Amino acid sequence: MACDVGDREALAAVLAAVPDVRTVVHAAGVLDDGVLESLAPERVREVMRAKADGARHLHELTRDVDLDAFVLFSSAAGTVGSAGQGSYAAANAVLDGLAWRRRAEGLVATSVAWGAWADTGMGAAQRQLPGMAPELALAALQRALTEDETALMIADVDWSSFGSRFTAVRPSPLLSELLPLSTAPMEPVEALATRLRGMSRIERERAVLELVRAQVAAVLGHAKPASVDPSRTFQEVGFDSLTAVELRNRLATSTGVPFPASVIFDYPTPAALADHVRARFVPDKDGDEDESAATSVLDELTRLEAVLSDLSPSDVAGAEVAAKIKSLLSHWGAATNSDIDMDSATDEEMFDLLGKEFGIS
Numbered sequence: 001m002a003c004d005v006g007d008r009e010a011l012a013a014v015l016a017a018v019p020d021v022r023t024v025v026h027a028a029g030v031l032d033d034g035v036l037e038s039l040a041p042e043r044v045r046e047v048m049r050a051k052a053d054g055a056r057h058l059h060e061l062t063r064d065v066d067l068d069a070f071v072l073f074s075s076a077a078g079t080v081g082s083a084g085q086g087s088y089a090a091a092n093a094v095l096d097g098l099a100w101r102r103r104a105e106g107l108v109a110t111s112v113a114w115g116a117w118a119d120t121g122m123g124a125a126q127r128q129l130p131g132m133a134p135e136l137a138l139a140a141l142q143r144a145l146t147e148d149e150t151a152l153m154i155a156d157v158d159w160s161s162f163g164s165r166f167t168a169v170r171p172s173p174l175l176s177e178l179l180p181l182s183t184a185p186m187e188p189v190e191a192l193a194t195r196l197r198g199m200s201r202i203e204r205e206r207a208v209l210e211l212v213r214a215q216v217a218a219v220l221g222h223a224k225p226a227s228v229d230p231s232r233t234f235q236e237v238g239f240d241s242l243t244a245v246e247l248r249n250r251l252a253t254s255t256g257v258p259f260p261a262s263v264i265f266d267y268p269t270p271a272a273l274a275d276h277v278r279a280r281f282v283p284d285k286d287g288d289e290d291e292s293a294a295t296s297v298l299d300e301l302t303r304l305e306a307v308l309s310d311l312s313p314s315d316v317a318g319a320e321v322a323a324k325i326k327s328l329l330s331h332w333g334a335a336t337n338s339d340i341d342m343d344s345a346t347d348e349e350m351f352d353l354l355g356k357e358f359g360i361s
Contacts, residue, residue, distance in 0.1 A: 005054030008061075015061050024062055026095070027073040028054050029088075036086040038261070044087040051091035055098050063107065069145055072099055072111040079113040079153050085242070096151045103150050110144055115155025130156045158221070189256040196282045204282060209274040215250040216270055219243050230271040234264045255281040 001017065003010040005028050015021060030050040032043050055072055062070070077085045078092030092113065099111035118131030132155070140154045187195075192211075196204050213225040220237065222228065228237075234244070244264045252259055257280045260266075267273040 005057060006049035008053075008057045011054075011057050012061055021062065021065055022067060023069045023071070024058055024067060025069075025071045025073070026055050026058055029073070029075075029091075031085070031088055039086055044090070047087040047091050048094070051088075052094040055095050059098060059102060063105075067108050070102060070107065070109045071141075071145070072096075072109070074111045074113040074151075076113050076115045076153055076155050099151050110149055111151045112141060112144060113151070113153040113155075115153070115157070130158055132156045187254075189254070192254070193282055201284060204278060205274070208278040208281070209271065211254060212251070212270050212274040212277060215247055215254065218250065219247045228270055230274070231269055233268045234270075235268065239264060251277060257281050 001014050003014050005011050005026070028050045030047050032047050059070075072095040074095040075088065075092040077089040078096060081089060096111045096113065099109040102109035114137070116131045117137055118133055136156075137154065144152055144154070196207055199207060209230060210225060213228040213230065216228045216234075216237075217223075217225045219239075220228075220243070234247075239247070241261075245261050248259050248261055248263050251257075251263075255277060257277070259277075259280075263276070264273060267276045
């Protein structure tokens, strides 16, 4: 029989049609991803209707029934939190509270805060915790009922990445004794800012890029930041709305700078995001513009070197390139140590000069 558990009258009619109810399992739920600042009352109401209202109706309508078990399917989101699941976490916390309330009234109750189940269900695509095989999850549920637990969490936890993901925004008293001792603390914001300001622009760019890559690796569960390609888009590597919020939170904690939840969509690669983070966190100093311009010129000369290696001064294209270079070098002639007359130099001499003065062969 089917009905909307959020509709008390419809649920009462279903229960009235069942002659001898012995066990209640409340597994209904609605997932509406969203951080607190984006939630509107109607969005919260829809999530609460299926989870919290449905549980309350089942409690009230079976309060006088001698049940063997009253099982509530809660979620790890309500226990340790989960990025972008503000209303869902709250609704599941209601279920945990209801279990304790029933126990206080002398009624049976077990609320299970589930981690993700593999292959199916709302948690199948959840990235924070590995998916459990349904057989394993059901065996754990049976043990919880046998031991008459009131509220517990059942999840497959990868401790090597769990700590960094769930304490990205602030330390968790709940998890502090469970996290591995190897979990390294983040560098204090002021110390990081001071260290970066003492670097040259180039060093600062590299350092901030490594910071961003490290946070991306932590969110995706990669062992090393080197596995994160700075040029690949976040969408390509599997980011979704929840992991986007998690990365935003980690960067905000690392730098003390607030970023919008849409930051990875506005800056879609680690390289682009690193430039944005650097500009917000440690803006360029006076003199950096000149350094940046020189760096840009050197980068272009390096690129030019690769192109020139395929040209010959005797080629038409090579001759045109040599003429352009001759014009540019005439502007810099006073700064060179060459005795070559720029106006009368041959193409071969110009290419040779590039090798001597700029290291381009």
